[in-house]
Amino acid sequence: MKDTFDVAVVGAGIVGLAHAAAAHARGLRTVVIDRADRISGATVRNFGHIGTTMQVGEGGEYARRARELFLAYAPRAGFWLARRGTLMVATAEDEMQMLREIGEGRLLSEREVTDLAPVSGAIGGALLKDDMQVNPRDMGPRFATWLEGEGVSFRWRESAMIAEDGVLYTSRGTIRADNVVFCVGHDVDHVLPEVAERHGVERCALDMALAGGIGLEFPVLTGSSMLRYSAFRQTAAYADLLARFQRERPDMLDFDVNQMYTEAPGMGLFLGDSHRTEPTAMPFQDEHVFGLLAREARRLFGLSHVDVRERWQGVYAKAPEDFLRERVADGVWVSAVTTGIGMTTGLGLGESVIDEIYGSERT
Ligand SMILES: Cc1cc2nc3c(=O)[nH]c(=O)nc-3n(C[C@H](O)[C@H](O)[C@H](O)COP(=O)(O)OP(=O)(O)OC[C@H]3O[C@@H](n4cnc5c(N)ncnc54)[C@H](O)[C@@H]3O)c2cc1C
Known part of the structure; x- marks a missing residue:
């Protein structure tokens, strides 16, 4: 038995x-x-x-x-679960338009965004209150x-x-x-x-990093992260946003960057990530990706330095x-x-x- x-x-x-x-x-x-x-x-x-x-x-x-x-x-299982929602940060009008179109959560003014998170360059945002976070x-x-x-x-x-x-x-x-x-x-x-x-089914390999914490209380998504998830892809603003990234930020698209950040108690700031899909995930991580991720984090949070402590490759299954x-x-x-x-x-x-x-x- x-x-x-x-x-x-x-x-x-x-x-x-x-x-x-x-x-x-x-x-x-x-x-x-x-x-x-x-x-x-x-x-x-x-x-x-x-x-x-x-x-x-x-x-x-x-x-x-x-x-x-x-x-x-x-x-029951005793794991940390934060119920604060996701802070979507718009740094351009097409991003703000997308947030209006998804019709989810509460739209935020620039001031409200900066009251919630230490970001610079925001023109507004949205708080998607049903989202959650675990470590x-x-x-x-x-x-x-x-x-x-x-x-x-x-x-x-x-x-x-x-x-x-x-x-x-x-x-x-x-x-x-x-x-x-x-x-x-x-x-x-x-x-x-x-x-x-x-x-x-193929393998999608992602580059991630963990840096010193900055006191972020919400998962933050911005810019290229709005090109990824199914709720965003169905908006009319999606095409405008993609066109701007093609024009102005081909580097973000080349590495297929999802610009997002989370911070969990005692952990620090997770920042990422890039995506590369192939049948076999090769282990070699390109320093240009980490340079790009650190630059974007510095710019968004107005930091002079991002104190990266760990880097790793993650892999998930990817199919049509x-x-x-x-x-x-x-x-x-x-x-x-x-x-x-x-x-x-x-x-x-x-x-x-x-x-x-x-x-x-x-x-
Ligand atoms: C960098 C990165 C960031 C991500 N961010 C998010 C996020 O914020 N939110 C989100 O929703 N999703 C996110 N994802 C996706 C999410 O992590 C994955 O979709 C999810 O973890 C997949 O879970 P899984 O159990 O299928 O795979 P895994 O966690 O990889 O588990 C598969 C398990 O199978 C075992 N295994 C494999 N073959 C065998 C075998 N033959 N015999 C016995 N054991 C076997 C492995 O050892 C492994 O433990 C992210 C993924 C990555 C890589």
Whole structure:
């Protein structure tokens, strides 16, 4: 019985934990296996921004449900969750126009923006009050520890290879499970190559940095970050903003920079990030990117110096569709967020996939 479960989840990132939590909430015997000895993938490498307001369509549905689940889990699992919203900073009229068009949150004057954050050059902004923030280095580990305490089994340093006929074959033997859900993020091609190819899954590599804190109390998004998320892409102002960046800031577009900042207690200022999509993420990080990120941070916050303490590469799965969820064989499923919104949507996706497997009637 020791190796027999109702659900085996492969991958202990936010997406795997989301499936495990949803399965466990139904009283299912659940195991999570991960090849690493701790959570070390995209889930600990990100900004910790829960940008609910910025998602529409399928992503919007998962994000709204994820928000409810974050609020329910944070006090129980004991992870930090800030509910202050996102501060969108407009430094040009086309950015302000986009904020008017998305019709979300409260529009802010220049003065109101500078009262909320130490930014310079703002002409206005918006406060998207439903957005939230976690500390990415703390949320996943605390959630996993809590789930384990609640009765979910965790097996670390164990790689999954294939699953068939109710058996998951791993680097340490076999696990029996009625349903196996692969939540391996960008490594879906390592375990299910045909599925990855059919869905066009590649790897998006991002450069990130952590600098000394500046007392930022809100996640701040500005400029090129308004070219990214689905809620922004559907505005009329999007074309004007893109045209200006093509004309004036091709460097930002060349590195596909998402200009955003978060600060978590005891952590400092997360700043990023650039994007490069390829089937294999090469590890070499271009110093020009870090120069650009530091320059933009200095300009936005009126700093003479940005005290960078850490740099790292993050990788997430990227495909034409934002989500990959499929039953690949009897009792074998794959679930992934295939763009950079897994912290925002993962908890909602996980619950939805477990609902699909076991029926939406929850006990
Ligand atoms: C730099 C950066 C910034 C981002 N910022 C944000 C943000 O602010 N907000 C937001 O919503 N999203 C953000 N994202 C996206 C978000 O981090 C990801 O979408 C999300 O973390 C993906 O979670 P995951 O569980 O699928 O992947 P991961 O966290 O990568 O977890 C996958 C796990 O699978 C395990 N694994 C893989 N293969 C196997 C195997 N064969 N056997 C066993 N285990 C295996 C790995 O060890 C890993 O632990 C960002 C991503 C990056 C990289």
